[in-house]
Amino acid sequence: MILICPHCKKRHDVDEKRIPANVKMARCKYCEQRFPIRPSEKAVEQAGEKVPEAKDGPRRISISLSKGGVGKTTTAVNLSMGLSIAGFKVLLVDTDTQGQVGFMLGVTLRAGLLELVTRELAAEDVLVQARERLWVLAGGKSLAGLKRLIDRKDFGGELTLTEVLAPLESRFDYIIVDTSPGWDPLIVNVLFYVNEVLTPVSLETMTLQGLVEFLKNLSIIQKYNKDISLKYVLPTFMDKRVKKSDSIMKKLEELYGEIICEPIRYNVRLSEAPAYGKSIYEFAPGSKGAKDYRRLVRRVAGDDELLR
Numbered sequence: 001m002i003l004i005c006p007h008c009k010k011r012h013d014v015d016e017k018r019i020p021a022n023v024k025m026a027r028c029k030y031c032e033q034r035f036p037i038r039p040s041e042k043a044v045e046q047a048g049e050k051v052p053e054a055k056d057g058p059r060r061i062s063i064s065l066s067k068g069g070v071g072k073t074t075t076a077v078n079l080s081m082g083l084s085i086a087g088f089k090v091l092l093v094d095t096d097t098q099g100q101v102g103f104m105l106g107v108t109l110r111a112g113l114l115e116l117v118t119r120e121l122a123a124e125d126v127l128v129q130a131r132e133r134l135w136v137l138a139g140g141k142s143l144a145g146l147k148r149l150i151d152r153k154d155f156g157g158e159l160t161l162t163e164v165l166a167p168l169e170s171r172f173d174y175i176i177v178d179t180s181p182g183w184d185p186l187i188v189n190v191l192f193y194v195n196e197v198l199t200p201v202s203l204e205t206m207t208l209q210g211l212v213e214f215l216k217n218l219s220i221i222q223k224y225n226k227d228i229s230l231k232y233v234l235p236t237f238m239d240k241r242v243k244k245s246d247s248i249m250k251k252l253e254e255l256y257g258e259i260i261c262e263p264i265r266y267n268v269r270l271s272e273a274p275a276y277g278k279s280i281y282e283f284a285p286g287s288k289g290a291k292d293y294r295r296l297v298r299r300v301a302g303d304d305e306l307l308r
């Protein structure tokens with residue numbers, strides 16, 4: 001198997017059989033940078049090899065937009081929960097200091113990413129099983145501490161998250177990452193790790209500008225993480241009674257066409273569920289919110305029969 005270092009582009013001829021199953025990162029013998037062993041399809045093509053048909057490893061999706069309050073966490077929780085109900089094994093990673101994910105699922109999360117990065121604790125001690133087939137990894141004691149730790153690294157800081165999450169991948173079908181509003185080293189880390197981005201856009205507040213700015217930043221990341229793409233734009237807070245909702249929706253369709261998902265309607269049940277530590281499927285399974293998120297699960301999983 002040919003591995004191409006993403007940093008210095010040197011080729012390495014590696015005997016695949018000699019790589020232990022749990023080892024996911026390699027170190028380039030020329031520039032000494034570490035990089036994920038799983039080559040991008042492009043790198044494999046460039047090396048003249050056949051593109052592998054079966055995708056190994058989980059799908060890695062971040063729920064991101066720099067603007068606050070657009071439904072990122074609500075989407076991360078209900079998408080993850082829906083996928084787990086549909087039979088997939090899901091890891092939901094909370095990289096926001098607000099710690100909303102644990103609250104919304106009614107679980108207490110103490111340790112997390114920081115302790116994994118510092119090797120204070122092992123994965124078994126920090127992964128919390130929230131439901132059948134759904135595990136949660138929190139920021140941990142201090143996400144601020146994690147950001148400082150990333151900042152202090154001389155090089156490779158942007159791969160900190162990749163290094164701790166890669167060894168866990170074989171256990172899951174999906175890794176969903178909820179991100180905080182704003183733009184900081186942790187979000188950069190998330191975007192170096194995932195290969196798909198789902199961006200919620202609120203139809204209630206004008207966030208098109210926010211989307212354009214976020215996409216500018218994302219295109220900078222794409223220079224380094226060639227695998228990442230904006231896969232879904234999810235309109236949220238759709239309210240048919242509000243004219244603005246319709247006009248923003250039309251604009252989104254014009255601009256982003258096929259990657260636009262069916263909208264999540266404004267639904268008060270979605271805002272009530274977190275206080276009970278329940279997902280929308282548990283709290284109000286017949287609500288508009290539950291129907292809309294089930295539809296999103298089908299779209300993301302690419303299976304129209306799920307959760308019918």
Ligand SMILES: Nc1ncnc2c1ncn2[C@@H]1O[C@H](COP(=O)(O)OP(=O)(O)OP(=O)(O)O)[C@@H](O)[C@H]1O
Binds near residue numbers: 067074179238265268
């Ligand atoms: N479709 C919806 N209808 C009604 N309320 C909603 C809907 N989606 C989310 N909410 C509520 O709106 C608020 C903001 O949602 P959420 O926390 O998911 O946004 P966020 O983008 O994660 O915010 P932040 O940027 O602060 O992390 C929450 O109180 C949530 O319960």
Ligand SMILES: [Mg+2]
Binds near residue numbers: 072
């Ligand atoms: Mg949030």
